[in-house]
Amino acid sequence: MVTLAEVARHAGVAASTVSYVLSGKRSISTGTCERVRRSIRELGYHPHAGARALASSRSDIIALMVPLRTDMYIPVMMEIAVAVTTTARTHGYDVLLLTGEEGPAAVRRVTGSGLADAMILMDVELDDERLPLLRASDSSAVLIGLPADTAGLSCVDLDFGAAGARCVEHLARLGHRELAVIGEAPTMYERHAGFAERTLDGVRAEARELGVGLLHRPCEAGHAAVAATLARIFDERPATTGFVVQNESAVEPLLAVLRGRGRAVPEDVSVVAVCPDQVALGASVRLTSVSVPAKEMGRRAVERVVAKVGGDPSDDVTLLAPELTVRASTGPAPA
Amino acid sequence: MVTLAEVARHAGVAASTVSYVLSGKRSISTGTCERVRRSIRELGYHPHAGARALASSRSDIIALMVPLRTDMYIPVMMEIAVAVTTTARTHGYDVLLLTGEEGPAAVRRVTGSGLADAMILMDVELDDERLPLLRASDSSAVLIGLPADTAGLSCVDLDFGAAGARCVEHLARLGHRELAVIGEAPTMYERHAGFAERTLDGVRAEARELGVGLLHRPCEAGHAAVAATLARIFDERPATTGFVVQNESAVEPLLAVLRGRGRAVPEDVSVVAVCPDQVALGASVRLTSVSVPAKEMGRRAVERVVAKVGGDPSDDVTLLAPELTVRASTGPAPA
DNA sequence: AGAGTGCGTCGAAGCGCTTCGACCGACCGC
DNA sequence: GCGGTCGGTCGAAGCGCTTCGACGCACTCT
Structure with a gap:
C-alpha cells in the first residue's frame, strides 16, 4: 500500500x-x-480511508437505511437508493447500506462508531422508534418520508396529500361522481406508514370539497386480491366510474380485472394512479398518474444532509409538489 | 465520544x-x-470505526456494486442487495453501496483506500472491464453473475442454462412441439449480460435435444412491445403453444395480450417463466416458473467473500441448481 | 532601512485503536 | 523446593492521516 x-x-x-x-x-x-x-x-x-477518518473525524460516508419489508413497492426504493448513491458521490461521499432490520440499534452503532457522518432514513413511520435517537444525538440525519412530529428533524417527501387531492380533482373535473380508492395493503395502514394515510387524507378532503362520492378499500398486491376488492367495490357502489390507485402493484391487475369485467378504460371507467412514471408508461393502458419523483427525493435528501454535515443546523420539511400527467387511462365520465 | x-x-x-x-x-x-x-x-x-480500520488494516466493510441501468428487473437486484446486507451483518460486516456508474475507477478507489475489505459485483458482463483489475489486485471479490472467463475469480449465480433447459423440458413433456422465447430487451444481449445468453443457450440446446421447434424474440418491457412481439411470433409460427418468458417484466403483459387474443392459459397455450417467486405468484395466472433465488445468491456471495477475507484463497464458481415449480400456467398441449 | 505581512513549507503532535513482547504470579512435575 | 509453563495483564509502538504552530523568505509600507 x-x-x-x-x-x-x-x-x-x-x-x-x-x-x-x-x-x-x-x-x-x-x-x-x-x-x-x-x-x-x-x-x-x-x-487510507480509516486513517483519514481517524485524523479528521469525518468518514465521508452517509448511511442509508432502507426498509426490508416486502409490502412496499420495491422499484421506488431502489430508485431512491441509486439516486442517493450517485448524488452522494458527486459530493464526495460514499453510501453505507443499512436495512431497517436492526432498527434503532443501527442508528446507535453508526453514529457511535463514527462509521458515517450522517444518515438518511427511508420508510419512516408516523411514530418511528428511531426518531428519539436522532433528535437526541447531534448527528445529521434526513428522513425520506414524514413522521407525525417533525420537530427537530429534516424531511424530504412527495406531498402525498396534495397528490391524492390532484387525482380526485382530475377525475371530478372529468365529471366522475363516484370514486373508489384501491389502497395499500392493510398492513401498511396498521404500520402507520405516513404516505399512505396522507394520500388518503388528501383524497378524502378533496372529495368532500368537490362533493363526489368516495369509497376506500385497502388492497393486497396480486391479481386475486385486486379482483376481490374490485368485486366488493362494484357491489357496494355500482355507479363507481373513477379509480385512484395508491398501491402501484395493483395497477396492472386492476386493468386486467376491469377488462375481464367488460369495463373499457377510459370509456367506461377512468383510472389514475400515484406511481413512478415507469409503471405508468409500461402499463397496458398508458396511465394518467401523479409520479413519485424518486430520483428527486434521493437527490434532495443528499443535498440536505451534506449541508447539515457542512454545518447548516436548520431543520426543515421539503414537500415536493405533485405533478399529474394526463395519459390514456382517464376520460370524461360516461353519460 | x-x-x-x-x-x-x-x-x-x-x-x-x-x-x-x-x-x-x-x-x-x-x-x-x-x-x-x-x-x-x-x-x-x-x-471508532476509522481507528479500528487503521490499526487492524480491516474495515469490516464489504462493497457491493449494483448496476444502475433500468433495463434490468429491479426487484431482483434489490432483493439481492438486501440479502447481502443482512447476511453481511450476521458476519459482522457492513455494506458499502456502489453504483456501476464509476466502473473500474470505483474498484480502484475502494481497494486502494482500504475502504472495504472485499467487493461483491452484480450485473457482471461477459467481458467486464472490471475483471482485469480484480484479478490483478489481491483484494477479495465475488461476482454475482458469470463472465466469459472465470479464471482467478469467484462467482455465484443461478445456473441459467439449466434453468432454460428445465423450462423447455417441462413444456416438451406436456406435449408442446412449437415453443417461443419472449426474450430480454435487445440491449441486454448487446451488452453481453451473461445470464440472458446462458438461458437462451440452455433453451436452444434442450429444444434441439428434444426435437421441438423454437423461436426466440427479444422483447422490451411494457405492454405495447410485448403485444408486437407476440403478433410477430404468431405470424411466423401459428402453431406455437408454449412460451418461455425470460424477461420478468414481460410476464403480466404477455398474459394480458394472450387473453386479449382469446388464447386461454393454460388450455390453449402454456407459459413458463424464469422469475422470482413473488412475480410468479402475483401474476394474474399463477405461473409455472423457475425461480431466481435472489436471497440465496446474496447469501452465498457474502459467505464466499467472508471466507476469502478470512484467508481462503480458492476461486470457484457456484452455480445454483434451478428449481421449476409447476403452477397454473402450464398444461398439456391442445390436441 | 527596519518593521510588518503574507505565502509556502515543514515538523511534530496527536486521532483511537490493535498487537507484540514482556512481565508477574500461580501452579505443575519431579 | 526449584525451574518451567502458562494464563492474565500491561506498556509502548505504531497504523496513515490531519492540523496547528512555527519558520523563512520575499515583499511592501513608511
Missing part, C-alpha cells in the same frame, strides 16, 4: 504538504502542487 | 485489556471481563 509519506518522499516535500495539496486547506505553489500530483499519479496513491 | 482509554480507566485496567476483551484474541479472566463489559455498557462505548 502506498502511503502519504512515500508520496512525500517521492516528491521531495513534507507529508503535510502533500496533505495540503490534497485538501486545498492551505495554499501551495503551483510548482510543488504539480510535482506532488505527479507523484500521486505515478505511485497510484489512494489515501 | 467515548474512547477505549476512558473505558479502561473506568474499569481500572489497561487499554489493551479492553481491546482483548472485545476481540477475544487473548484470554481474559472472567472477573476482568465482566468489569470491562459493564464499563462499556455504562459508558455507551462504541469503537
Whole structure:
C-alpha cells in the first residue's frame, strides 16, 4: 500500500504538504502542487480511508437505511437508493447500506462508531422508534418520508396529500361522481406508514370539497386480491366510474380485472394512479398518474444532509409538489 | 465520544485489556471481563470505526456494486442487495453501496483506500472491464453473475442454462412441439449480460435435444412491445403453444395480450417463466416458473467473500441448481 | 532601512485503536 | 523446593492521516 509519506518522499516535500495539496486547506505553489500530483499519479496513491477518518473525524460516508419489508413497492426504493448513491458521490461521499432490520440499534452503532457522518432514513413511520435517537444525538440525519412530529428533524417527501387531492380533482373535473380508492395493503395502514394515510387524507378532503362520492378499500398486491376488492367495490357502489390507485402493484391487475369485467378504460371507467412514471408508461393502458419523483427525493435528501454535515443546523420539511400527467387511462365520465 | 482509554480507566485496567476483551484474541479472566463489559455498557462505548480500520488494516466493510441501468428487473437486484446486507451483518460486516456508474475507477478507489475489505459485483458482463483489475489486485471479490472467463475469480449465480433447459423440458413433456422465447430487451444481449445468453443457450440446446421447434424474440418491457412481439411470433409460427418468458417484466403483459387474443392459459397455450417467486405468484395466472433465488445468491456471495477475507484463497464458481415449480400456467398441449 | 505581512513549507503532535513482547504470579512435575 | 509453563495483564509502538504552530523568505509600507 502506498502511503502519504512515500508520496512525500517521492516528491521531495513534507507529508503535510502533500496533505495540503490534497485538501486545498492551505495554499501551495503551483510548482510543488504539480510535482506532488505527479507523484500521486505515478505511485497510484489512494489515501487510507480509516486513517483519514481517524485524523479528521469525518468518514465521508452517509448511511442509508432502507426498509426490508416486502409490502412496499420495491422499484421506488431502489430508485431512491441509486439516486442517493450517485448524488452522494458527486459530493464526495460514499453510501453505507443499512436495512431497517436492526432498527434503532443501527442508528446507535453508526453514529457511535463514527462509521458515517450522517444518515438518511427511508420508510419512516408516523411514530418511528428511531426518531428519539436522532433528535437526541447531534448527528445529521434526513428522513425520506414524514413522521407525525417533525420537530427537530429534516424531511424530504412527495406531498402525498396534495397528490391524492390532484387525482380526485382530475377525475371530478372529468365529471366522475363516484370514486373508489384501491389502497395499500392493510398492513401498511396498521404500520402507520405516513404516505399512505396522507394520500388518503388528501383524497378524502378533496372529495368532500368537490362533493363526489368516495369509497376506500385497502388492497393486497396480486391479481386475486385486486379482483376481490374490485368485486366488493362494484357491489357496494355500482355507479363507481373513477379509480385512484395508491398501491402501484395493483395497477396492472386492476386493468386486467376491469377488462375481464367488460369495463373499457377510459370509456367506461377512468383510472389514475400515484406511481413512478415507469409503471405508468409500461402499463397496458398508458396511465394518467401523479409520479413519485424518486430520483428527486434521493437527490434532495443528499443535498440536505451534506449541508447539515457542512454545518447548516436548520431543520426543515421539503414537500415536493405533485405533478399529474394526463395519459390514456382517464376520460370524461360516461353519460 | 467515548474512547477505549476512558473505558479502561473506568474499569481500572489497561487499554489493551479492553481491546482483548472485545476481540477475544487473548484470554481474559472472567472477573476482568465482566468489569470491562459493564464499563462499556455504562459508558455507551462504541469503537471508532476509522481507528479500528487503521490499526487492524480491516474495515469490516464489504462493497457491493449494483448496476444502475433500468433495463434490468429491479426487484431482483434489490432483493439481492438486501440479502447481502443482512447476511453481511450476521458476519459482522457492513455494506458499502456502489453504483456501476464509476466502473473500474470505483474498484480502484475502494481497494486502494482500504475502504472495504472485499467487493461483491452484480450485473457482471461477459467481458467486464472490471475483471482485469480484480484479478490483478489481491483484494477479495465475488461476482454475482458469470463472465466469459472465470479464471482467478469467484462467482455465484443461478445456473441459467439449466434453468432454460428445465423450462423447455417441462413444456416438451406436456406435449408442446412449437415453443417461443419472449426474450430480454435487445440491449441486454448487446451488452453481453451473461445470464440472458446462458438461458437462451440452455433453451436452444434442450429444444434441439428434444426435437421441438423454437423461436426466440427479444422483447422490451411494457405492454405495447410485448403485444408486437407476440403478433410477430404468431405470424411466423401459428402453431406455437408454449412460451418461455425470460424477461420478468414481460410476464403480466404477455398474459394480458394472450387473453386479449382469446388464447386461454393454460388450455390453449402454456407459459413458463424464469422469475422470482413473488412475480410468479402475483401474476394474474399463477405461473409455472423457475425461480431466481435472489436471497440465496446474496447469501452465498457474502459467505464466499467472508471466507476469502478470512484467508481462503480458492476461486470457484457456484452455480445454483434451478428449481421449476409447476403452477397454473402450464398444461398439456391442445390436441 | 527596519518593521510588518503574507505565502509556502515543514515538523511534530496527536486521532483511537490493535498487537507484540514482556512481565508477574500461580501452579505443575519431579 | 526449584525451574518451567502458562494464563492474565500491561506498556509502548505504531497504523496513515490531519492540523496547528512555527519558520523563512520575499515583499511592501513608511
